[in-house]
Amino acid sequence: QKEVEQDPGPLSVPEGAIVSLNCTYSNSAFQYFMWYRQYSRKGPELLMYTYSSGNKEDGRFTAQVDKSSKYISLFIRDSQPSDSATYLCAFCSNDYKLSFGAGTTVTVRA
Amino acid sequence: DAGVTQSPTHLIKTRGQQVTLRCSPKSGHDTVSWYQQALGQGPQFIFQYYEEEERQRGNFPDRFSGHQFPNYSSELNVNALLLGDSALYLCASSKQGTDTQYFGPGTRLTVL
Numbered sequence: 001q002k003e004v005e006q007d008p009g010p011l012s013v014p015e016g017a018i019v020s021l022n023c024t025y026s027n028s029a030f031q032y033f034m035w036y037r038q039y040s041r042k043g044p045e046l047l048m049y050t051y052s053s054g055n056k057e058d059g060r061f062t063a064q065v066d067k068s069s070k071y072i073s074l075f076i077r078d079s080q081p082s083d084s085a086t087y088l089c090a091f092c093s094n095d096y097k098l099s100f101g102a103g104t105t106v107t108v109r110a
Numbered sequence: 111d112a113g114v115t116q117s118p119t120h121l122i123k124t125r126g127q128q129v130t131l132r133c134s135p136k137s138g139h140d141t142v143s144w145y146q147q148a149l150g151q152g153p154q155f156i157f158q159y160y161e162e163e164e165r166q167r168g169n170f171p172d173r174f175s176g177h178q179f180p181n182y183s184s185e186l187n188v189n190a191l192l193l194g195d196s197a198l199y200l201c202a203s204s205k206q207g208t209d210t211q212y213f214g215p216g217t218r219l220t221v222l
Contacts (some may be wrong), residue, residue, distance in 0.1 A: 034210075038215075042216070043213035044153070046210065049210060098153070099155070102151050103151070103152050
């Protein structure tokens with residue numbers, strides 16, 4: 001079993017739709033949960049960071065963590081063409097190294 | 111405030127050659143991590159440097175080595191290049207004791 005599994009996609013949605021992205025993990029030592037956005041041929045950009053179960057909201061983005069089910073999600077409301085990118089879930093334990101999912105590519109159609 | 115910078119942007123090498131990639135961390139950061147991202151995959155952790163020492167290492171062979179300088183900048187060296195080393199190499203910086211890592215734009219290495 002892989003340490004991190006991310007829904008592969010790709011996803012194509014119309015502008016204004018809600019985008020839902022999901023990852024599962026198997027390592028119980030993971031304590032920090034992140035979502036990065038990566039535009040084509042660029043480095044990943046940190047979007048959301050959380051360390052507790054529950055929801056965290058930042059503008060149009062909501063990160064959801066369920067530690068008991070080892071499941072995290074990212075929701076993008078009112079999606080825009082500028083949201084078209086690859087989204088990577090990332091996890092960290094106390095060893096300070098990040099473990100990433102393979103990424104989900106999202107296209108928002110105008 | 112300058113973010114993480116990497117050089118060069120692109121590099122083409124042939125099998126068996128050696129390559130050195132460079133990274134300058136974000137201002138105020140003292141820890142540098144290196145990741146390899148193959149096409150269509152998530153980044154894979156190579157190693158992390160703090161106080162000029164390798165603190166953590168991922169599952170990469172000894173052909174991959176690094177260095178951190180007193181000004182916190184870092185180099186990644188890869189010897190005896192293989193075709194499979196073709197990837198985007200990402201540098202991330204952070205402040206000791208924090209988990210938030212900020213990535214540079216990466217160096218795209220092509221091995222022919």
